[in-house]
Amino acid sequence: MLINVLQIIVGAILLVTGLLAIESKSIIKSVIYLSLLSMMSVVAFVFMKAPDVAITEAVIGSGLVTALFVFTLLGMKKVGENK
């Protein structure tokens, strides 16, 4: 029963963070919401008894991919910035 309620809560957070990742105006906020979505999907995978997928998602989804996105954004220069 408790697990069911928690699953519904996690699913709702997944939906909300997914929508926020699409709709937010700044790209860096989108990346952070995407990372949050990955973290929540780790919890969802553990609920669905798939620890293998959960470990992979935790390392790649919320660790490596987020860091690569953030550093690519840092590496990009804004239009008009002379440096």
Add this chain to the structure above:
Amino acid sequence: MKRFLSLLLVFALGGLMISYLYQSDLIPQYGFANVAESVSHFYINKNVNGGTILPDFGSSGFETAAANIVTSIVANYRSFDTLGEVTVLFVSALGVALLLGATQTKRLTTSFEANFILRVGSKALFAIMVMTGLFIAIHGHLTPGGGFPGGSMIASAFLLLYISDDHYRAKIKNLKFLEGIAGALYVGIGLVGLFLTGYFLENFLNVGTIGELFSAGIVPIVYVLIGLKVGSELANIIDHFLTEEEA
């Protein structure tokens, strides 16, 4: 209007999927699948030729003795698929190298200067992260995890060093060498299986007892090789992302 239409489209597609999944006889209700009718029944009994011994820790005499069923599929029964998966990752690393690689590169500079404690502490953390990644790769046949998450953990340890020190560059040549050696050894193990048993990537070692570290034949060897290959490959990709062409 455009957003309203896309919302409508998403709801229509989702409703279609959910109604199909709930009414179809092909897909059972969540948690009510009959395992005895499907092929996973053989994987749980650890014998595709119809063994009847109950698999438990400490018992032996199985086709594969990997305690983790997922690993026994990924690195034993469907090992050829995993070879393809590793190849896909290799091709993507190749694409990154083609797009971002240059002969003269320098580090991407960030605006902050790392102090002493950050540099030394991140080096201590680097050792712990690499050890955790190798642990997960080595124990892939006993616990959840395996070569892919373990290798990614090794790569994120390199990422930590790159973030914390502005002048750090990994020895990329050595990593590329390690990647090539690991990939070649994986194919070599498959060829040895081909010559000894007649099937590519077939297990040719003694499988041993369920739950021991040295069990499941070639599965731990293959998974450690995959972990090293994935780790060095992703570290290469990270190096390409965090360096830029010297103007």
